[in-house]
Amino acid sequence: MKKPILLVFFCILSNFLFSQIHLRFEVKQLSSKHTLDTVYVAGNFNNWVPDYKGGRFSMGNDGSVYLDVSLPKGKYEYKLTRGSWSKVETKLSGFDISNRELNLLNDTMISLQVGGWKDDFPSGISARQHTASANVIILDSVFYMPELNRTRRIWAYLPADYKMSKKKYPVLYMHDGQALFDAATSSFGEWGVDECLDTLFKKGGKECIVIGIDNSPVKRLTEYNPYEFRKYGKGEGNAYVDFLVKTLKPYIDSHLRTMKDKKNTFVAGSSMGGLISMVAVMRYPDVFGGAGIFSPAFWTAPQLTADLEKSAKKMDDRLFFYAGGSESEEMVSDMQKIENILHSSSHAKLYEIIDPIQKHNEAAWRKYFPDFIQWILNF
Numbered sequence: 001m002k003k004p005i006l007l008v009f010f011c012i013l014s015n016f017l018f019s020q021i022h023l024r025f026e027v028k029q030l031s032s033k034h035t036l037d038t039v040y041v042a043g044n045f046n047n048w049v050p051d052y053k054g055g056r057f058s059m060g061n062d063g064s065v066y067l068d069v070s071l072p073k074g075k076y077e078y079k080l081t082r083g084s085w086s087k088v089e090t091k092l093s094g095f096d097i098s099n100r101e102l103n104l105l106n107d108t109m110i111s112l113q114v115g116g117w118k119d120d121f122p123s124g125i126s127a128r129q130h131t132a133s134a135n136v137i138i139l140d141s142v143f144y145m146p147e148l149n150r151t152r153r154i155w156a157y158l159p160a161d162y163k164m165s166k167k168k169y170p171v172l173y174m175h176d177g178q179a180l181f182d183a184a185t186s187s188f189g190e191w192g193v194d195e196c197l198d199t200l201f202k203k204g205g206k207e208c209i210v211i212g213i214d215n216s217p218v219k220r221l222t223e224y225n226p227y228e229f230r231k232y233g234k235g236e237g238n239a240y241v242d243f244l245v246k247t248l249k250p251y252i253d254s255h256l257r258t259m260k261d262k263k264n265t266f267v268a269g270s271s272m273g274g275l276i277s278m279v280a281v282m283r284y285p286d287v288f289g290g291a292g293i294f295s296p297a298f299w300t301a302p303q304l305t306a307d308l309e310k311s312a313k314k315m316d317d318r319l320f321f322y323a324g325g326s327e328s329e330e331m332v333s334d335m336q337k338i339e340n341i342l343h344s345s346s347h348a349k350l351y352e353i354i355d356p357i358q359k360h361n362e363a364a365w366r367k368y369f370p371d372f373i374q375w376i377l378n379f
Contacts, residue, residue: 020070022107027057027080027114028064034082034117039065043078044328044360047221047300049232050081050088074329076102077359080114084217085187089114094121096188099361118187132182133194135160147243148223148236154248155181155212156256157194160201168257169209170264170377173244175224175273177212179362189362196370206377211252224272226279229300241280245287266376268292270365275301278338281317282308290318290379292372294365295327298334305341312345318379320351320372322365324358351375
């Protein structure tokens with residue numbers, strides 16, 4: 001029996017090796033300020049890690065930089081960085097560029113030009129205008145997170161009539177605060193949360209306080225994941241969720257006019273933020289009454305399904321799921337696997353949107369945020 005087994009093994013290995021396609025990136029023109037700087041590629045093939053070791057370019061003899069990688073056939077999105085999202089590539093004007101796209105079918109060489117780098121523009125990017133509405137404030141630039149022993153900027157959107165009334169409001173806690181309200185602080189565009197809620201207010205819709213928690217450029221992958229994932233380190237997601245519940249929520253409830261009960265407390269985010277939103281309602285079903293789970297990176301947390309199967313019976317939350325059909329081959333199926341567990345084992349109320357043409361970006365999440373907020377506030 002050993003020979004057939006070995007034969008099958010080598011056939012599988014051979015198919016895997018031959019399915020990999022060689023891809024070379026070359027960057028021939030860099031700003032003269034950065035010719036000696038290390039360049040990286042971050043994309044959906046390495047979980048958008050801006051300093052991923054396997055995405056590090058080498059220096060060529062002609063002053064260009066290059067990177068050779070092997071990937072399966074498929075559609076990819078990526079950007080160049082100099083090791084962090086504060087040093088991501090931009091247009092010559094300083095404006096953000098869209099994700100670069102690649103449909104990899106055969107061995108390929110791509111020659112790239114970088115217009116500029118984000119940190120070359122003082123105060124973020126001077127060409128970008130601040131877009132946050134007057135109803136957005138910074139509660140604290142260095143809010144202490146005792147569960148993680150670090151600090152973070154905290155934003156707040158206050159309803160348009162907050163100062164003129166004595167009402168109390170529901171509260172939505174959102175991750176990746178840099179990308180929620182202001183284009184000047186977002187690396188990839190903003191969600192337009194404030195514009196959406198301002199518009200709903202003018203139309204007589206329900207109002208909501210939104211608390212935005214900035215992500216950590218270096219800890220995001222561990223803060224938003226309760227499990228260890230690859231070589232990124234031990235997951236800190238449970239401690240992050242504890243911070244939301246045990247430190248941030250009590251502070252918000254004591255300083256703002258909030259509805260403190262579960263029915264009026266929500267959490268939302270995208271990608272890794274979608275994953276940690278699911279974890280938050282799973283771990284604290286008596287605190288959060290609902291969640292917006294946008295394009296969740298469930299593939300980084302395979303243990304989630306087993307944990308959810310144990311916890312689902314305690315859940316009766318309102319859960320909004322969104323995914324784009326052009327994000328990855330597994331995005332929709334991974335999300336629906338979690339939904340199926342909830343359908344069969346919980347009392348949660350689910351709302352699903354799948355847009356077959358949308359990709360993994362803020363523009364898509366901005367498009368469907370109004371569906372989420374109106375559903376969760378009017379349920």
